[in-house]
Amino acid sequence: MTTRQHAQQLDEASTLAHTRDRFVLPPGVIYLDGNSLGAVPVGVAARLAQVVADEWGTGLIRSWNALPAGGGDWMGLSGRVAGRIAPLVGARGEDIHVGDSTSVSLFKMMVAAARLRPDRRVLVVEPSTFPTDGYIASGVADLLGLELRWCDPEDPLASVDDDVALLNLTQVNFRTGAMYDLAAITAGAQARGALVAWDLCHSTGAVPVDLTGAGADFAVGCTYKYLNGGPGSPAFTWVAPGLGARQPITGWMGHAAPFAMARDYQPAEGIGQWASGTHQVLALSALDTALEAFDGVTMDQVRAASLSLSDLFIRLLDERLPQLEIVTPRQHASRGSQVSFRHPQAYAVVQALIARGVIGDFRDPDIARFGLTPLYVSHTDVYDAVEHLVGVLDGEEHLRPEHQVRNAVT
Ligand SMILES: Cc1ncc(COP(=O)(O)O)c(C=O)c1O
Structure with a gap:
């Protein structure tokens, strides 16, 4: 079983550990929706x-x-x-x-x-x-x-x-x-x-x-x-x-x-x-x-970090939630920078995760989607997100009525 300590070691070895400080991220939030709307970079508010x-x-x-x-x-x-x-x-x-x-x-x-x-x-x-x-x-x-x-x-x-x-x-x-x-x-x-x-x-x-x-x-x-x-x-x-x-x-x-x-x-x-x-x-x-x-970041560094994050995400899902159908390709050459899986209640699962501070999103009809922006997402974020997902599914939190209500933006 992959441990949180292993995720921490991957973070320590990452060449992009320093770029997380280039963003303003709210405390208590694991942000896995940068493939929808990226986080605010430091300096943008002052520039505006x-x-x-x-x-x-x-x-x-x-x-x-x-x-x-x-x-x-x-x-x-x-x-x-x-x-x-x-x-x-x-x-x-x-x-x-x-x-x-x-x-x-x-x-x-x-x-x-x-x-x-x-x-x-x-x-x-x-x-x-x-x-x-x-x-x-x-x-x-x-x-x-x-x-x-x-x-x-x-x-x-x-x-x-x-x-x-x-x-x-x-x-x-x-x-x-x-x-x-x-x-x-x-x-x-x-x-x-x-x-x-x-x-x-x-x-x-x-x-x-x-x-x-x-x-x-x-x-x-x-x-x-x-x-x-x-x-x-x-x-x-x-x-x-x-x-x-x-x-x-x-x-x-x-x-x-x-x-x-x-x-x-x-x-x-x-x-x-x-x-x-x-x-x-x-x-x-x-x-x-x-x-x-x-600045000072190469796309090869971004790619290496992105694949390391998505590899970890997929491995954790395989180990802990093998019942989920991962729709993101496993071959590196065919994979972008996100991990998605199918779930019949994917919308509610995503809502239940958001209630725990893990922000991903849902795409019709049954896809839960998690974007991995290497500049600010860490391996421990990925580990903790999967831990929360296990908690949501084990506790059937997604079945709560408040998580069934469809927002305009999913
Ligand atoms: C592949 C792709 N094309 C286009 C768009 C959106 O286009 P627009 O900037 O006009 O809203 C998106 C938005 O998520 C997209 O994912």
């Missing part, structure tokens, strides 16, 4: 206060430009944040736009991709992906008169023929944590002449991603999960350099010269065209500081 008081309060409109005393330069903020995200996804900052939601970014990307392949009529999406990807693809297909084709999750390339304009996949599945081989699938789809777009919401900051090495075409991702940017923080879009893609929301901020106030639209060169409207300055400021939590 400073931006509000100094840049907005005192600088006022002048803060769109760089202030003589330092600060401001809100026009360059999205680009600076892009520069921080770039090394996490194997890309250059100048090929990344930060703004909008993931859903809006998916829309822009799918329309742009379809227009790059005007002779092809099909968008391929994987049916167990996060619903917004399918909803947006369906909307884009309607708008452009294309066909939406659902692929086999086990073999997405089987659906890619010479009528496919775009294969859109989420690298790490939000329910199970199963991970695709990004490079192999990219190469396979491109060999059939299709473009490939990756949704990296559950990958960025959790697993190493090399968009450049894989030669992918597009990627989007959110920043409020493993990047800890805060609720509703802006998404990012990466477009392969030289692809010549043009996004469809032709707003003034993507114009080559927004303040020329010209009548006719003239797209900015490069990634600048992917901006549509005014930058989300407060949210970008929070994200900018949040990303400092990755």
Whole structure:
């Protein structure tokens, strides 16, 4: 049987033990939901206060430009944040736009991709992906008169023929944590002449991603999960350099010269065209500081810590609760940074855990899901969480009426 002492030894050996202090975590809480909303990094509250008081309060409109005393330069903020995200996804900052939601970014990307392949009529999406990807693809297909084709999750390339304009996949599945081989699938789809777009919401900051090495075409991702940017923080879009893609929301901020106030639209060169409207300055400021939590940390370190945490979680479940069906792949190469299991009362089990201070979440229909953010989750957290889970199930705490009540957000 694996002991708590063993978990403590793993923590002592971890190269990321120091990064937990980069976050504000409430006492008495084991937070295993960073794959939904990351914890608050130290410094974010002060940065927001400073931006509000100094840049907005005192600088006022002048803060769109760089202030003589330092600060401001809100026009360059999205680009600076892009520069921080770039090394996490194997890309250059100048090929990344930060703004909008993931859903809006998916829309822009799918329309742009379809227009790059005007002779092809099909968008391929994987049916167990996060619903917004399918909803947006369906909307884009309607708008452009294309066909939406659902692929086999086990073999997405089987659906890619010479009528496919775009294969859109989420690298790490939000329910199970199963991970695709990004490079192999990219190469396979491109060999059939299709473009490939990756949704990296559950990958960025959790697993190493090399968009450049894989030669992918597009990627989007959110920043409020493993990047800890805060609720509703802006998404990012990466477009392969030289692809010549043009996004469809032709707003003034993507114009080559927004303040020329010209009548006719003239797209900015490069990634600048992917901006549509005014930058989300407060949210970008929070994200900018949040990303400092990755300073001096390599994605290989993050990956090693993540796999060590999920290995421990799976081993403890196997030992102590073998009746549970773990749906997260056991092979490292196919696993993201979470552990999920099925339970007929998964919602109530998660509620009972939350009542004990262990925060995970539930995904319909029967998945209990636990995100492992290596920057602040420890092996002892994992040990203690499983101990609580055993307590919940042994004591049938999930059967209590208060744990049956469905909240709007699960
Ligand atoms: C894979 C994936 N795509 C997209 C989204 C959400 O998109 P948006 O940022 O538009 O809410 C999520 C949210 O959890 C997600 O998991």
